[in-house]
Amino acid sequence: MSGLRLMAVHAHPDDESSKGAATMARYSAEGHEVLVVTLTGGERGDILNPAMDVPGIRERMSEVRQEEMAEAARILGVRQQWLGFVDSGLPEGDPKPPLPEGCFAVIPLDEPVRRLVQEVREFRPHVMTTYDENGGYPHPDHIRCHEVSVAAYEAAADPDFHPELGEPWAVRKLYYSHGFIRKRLELFREEYERRGEPFPMEQWLSKWRTEQGDIMGRVTTQITCGDYFPKRDDALRAHATQIDPNGSFFAVPLDIQQKVWPTEEFELAKTRVTTELPETDLFAGIEDGQGE
Ligand SMILES: [Zn+2]
Numbered sequence: 001m002s003g004l005r006l007m008a009v010h011a012h013p014d015d016e017s018s019k020g021a022a023t024m025a026r027y028s029a030e031g032h033e034v035l036v037v038t039l040t041g042g043e044r045g046d047i048l049n050p051a052m053d054v055p056g057i058r059e060r061m062s063e064v065r066q067e068e069m070a071e072a073a074r075i076l077g078v079r080q081q082w083l084g085f086v087d088s089g090l091p092e093g094d095p096k097p098p099l100p101e102g103c104f105a106v107i108p109l110d111e112p113v114r115r116l117v118q119e120v121r122e123f124r125p126h127v128m129t130t131y132d133e134n135g136g137y138p139h140p141d142h143i144r145c146h147e148v149s150v151a152a153y154e155a156a157a158d159p160d161f162h163p164e165l166g167e168p169w170a171v172r173k174l175y176y177s178h179g180f181i182r183k184r185l186e187l188f189r190e191e192y193e194r195r196g197e198p199f200p201m202e203q204w205l206s207k208w209r210t211e212q213g214d215i216m217g218r219v220t221t222q223i224t225c226g227d228y229f230p231k232r233d234d235a236l237r238a239h240a241t242q243i244d245p246n247g248s249f250f251a252v253p254l255d256i257q258q259k260v261w262p263t264e265e266f267e268l269a270k271t272r273v274t275t276e277l278p279e280t281d282l283f284a285g286i287e288d289g290q291g292e
Contacts, residue, residue, distance in 0.1 A: 002030060002031030002032055003031060003032065003033075004032045004033070004126045004127070004283050004286065005032065005033045005034075005035070005123060005124060005125045005126050005127075006024065006027050006032055006033070006034045006035070006125060006126070006127050006128075006129070006282065006283075007034075007035045007036075007037060007119070007120065007123055007125035007127070007128045007129070007171075008020060008024060008034070008035070008036050008037070008078075008128075008129045008130075008177075009037045009039070009116065009128060009129065009130045009145060009148070009149045009152075010036060010037070010038050010039065010145065011038075011039050011040060011104075011131075011135075011139065011141040011142045011144070011145040012038065012039075012040055012042040012045060012087060012141065013038055013041070013042045013045075013065050013066075013068060013069040013072075013239065013242075014042065014045075014068070014069075014072070014236070014239035014242045014243065015038075015142075016036045016038070016072065016073075016076070016078075016080075016235075017072050017076070017232065017235040017236040017238070017239060018179065018236055018249065019131075019136065019177045019179050020129055020177040020179075020264050020266070021076055021228075021231070021232040021235055021236070022223075022225035022226075022228035022229050022231065022232040022264055023223040023225050023228075023264045023266075023282070024036070024076055024077075024078050025075075025076045025077055025078075025225070025228040025231040025232065025235075026223065026225045026227070026228045027282070028076065028077035028078055029077060029228070032283075033079070033123075034076075034077070034078040034079070035078065035079045035080070035081060035119075035123050035125065036073060036076075036078050036079070036080040036081070037080075037081050037083060037116065037119055038069065038080060038081070038082050038083065039083045039085050039104060039112060039116075039141065039144075039145055039148065040083075040085045040086060040087040040088070040104045040141055041062055041065065041066075041082065041084070041085075041086065041087060042062075042065045042087050042242075043061065043062050043065075043086060043087045044087040044088070044089035044090075044100075044103075045061075045065065045087065045241070045242055047241045047242075048241070048242050048243065048244055048247075049240055049241055049242065049243055049244045049245070050244065051240075051245075052240050052241045057241060061241070064241055065239075065241065065242075066082075068238055068239045068240060068241065068242070069239070071238040072235040072236070072238040072239060073235075075231055075234045075235040075238060076231060076232075076235050077231075081119060083112065083115050083116065083119070084115075085103075085104035085107070085112060086100075086102060086103045086104055087103065087104065087141065088100065088103035088104050088105040088106070088139075088140045088141045088144075089103070090139050090140075091140070099140060104140075104141050104144055105140035105141055105143075105144045109144075109147060109148065109151065112144075112148045113148055113151045113152050113155055114162055114165060116148055116149065116152035116156075117152050117155050117156045117161065117162065117165050117166075118165040118166060120152055120153075120156040120169055120171060121156055121165055121166030121167055121168065121169045122166060124169045125169075125171055126171065126172045126173070126283060126286050127171065127172060127173045127174075127175065127282045127283060127286070128149060128153060128171045128173070128174050128175070129174075129175045129176070129177050129266065129282075130145060130146055130149035130150070130174065130175070130176060130177075131143075131145055131146045131149075131176060131177065132146060132176040132178070132215075132218075132267065132269075133146055136176075136177070136178070136179060136180070137180070146176075149174070150174070150269075150270075153171050153174045153270060156168065156169050156170070156171060157169065157170035157171070170272055171272075172271065172272050172273050172285075172286050173268060173270065173271045173272070173273065173275075173282065173285075173286070174268075174269045174270040174271070175221065175266040175267060175268055175269060175282060176218075176266065176267040176269050177264070177265070177266055178215045178216075178218065178219055178265045178266065178267060179264075179265075180215060181214065181215060181216050181219075181265060182205075182208055182214040182215075182216070183214055183216045184260075184261045185201055185204065185205045185208075186205070187260045187261060188201065188252050188256060188257075188260055188261070189201075189202070189205060191256055191259070191260050192256075200248075200251040200252065201248055201251055201252065204248060215265075216265070218267045219265040219266065219267055219278075220266065220267050220268040220277045220278055220279060221265070221266040221267070221268055221277075221278065221279040221280070221281075221282060221284075222263040222264070222265055222266075222278065222279075222280060223263055223264050223265075223266065223280065223281070223282065224262055224263050224280065225262070225263065225264055226257070226258035226262030226263070227258075229254050229257055229258060229262075230254060233249075233250065233254070236249065266282065271285070273285040273286055
């Protein structure tokens with residue numbers, strides 16, 4: 001089955017490469033259309049890669065981030081669309097400072113919902129992915145991304161919602177992507193123990209409070225995509241200002257990841273089709289050519 005459409009809604013450029021990227025690369029390679037919608041320009045992202053903190057980069061940051069995004073999309077084989085909202089930044093300190101005026105997380109919800117509904121009615125995705133109600137991690141733009149996506153999933157299908165934005169389109173399924181899975185790190189650690197080598201993410205795992213539980217309990221759908229991990233990593237490295245190639249994301253070698261945990265995880269949040277859980281395909285239950 002091919003020729004279906006997948007839309008992945010993300011808050012910032014680089015989120016698409018760290019959350020569900022190998023899944024998108026696989027669906028694209030298998031002949032489906034994949035569109036990444038990026039809600040903000042990532043203008044408030046800092047330079048997180050020391051090698052890129054050089055003269056001439058910071059001055060043209062938003063242009064640099066557009067070039068990085070274009071390269072990541074090319075690597076993953078996906079199309080990408082900016083919605084043009086302004087990055088809210090991650091407020092830090094105690095108490096946290098107020099969010100900047102006019103940024104994505106403070107403008108009325110209706111504005112981004114209308115923009116996303118327009119994109120949905122144009123691209124007509126069968127499946128949409130976004131973040132859960134906690135944003136995957138507590139960045140105000142990620143939580144807002146969840147709210148906008150859920151609202152647009154409903155509104156795009158409603159003929160009474162801004163008919164001027166296009167013909168109503170009922171997205172068949174909405175998923176939350178889940179990246180921070182404790183079980184995955186525990187299995188990596190076991191593999192290092194078997195090899196008699198120190199686990200490079202030990203600190204990470206030990207900082208993980210057990211009372212947080214494991215989001216794995218909410219996962220309904222695992223997509224096998226280990227063959228596309230190299231593309232995922234290349235796409236992530238294309239966001240050169242944002243990603244330190246020596247950072248923890250790349251600490252566990254690909255062959256271990258492909259052997260121990262060759263999947264990406266999703267939670268079926270809403271569906272308009274009948275499907276059986278657990279699933280191994282985001283398009284499960286959607287007939288070929290359904291609604292074109
Ligand atoms: Zn983000």
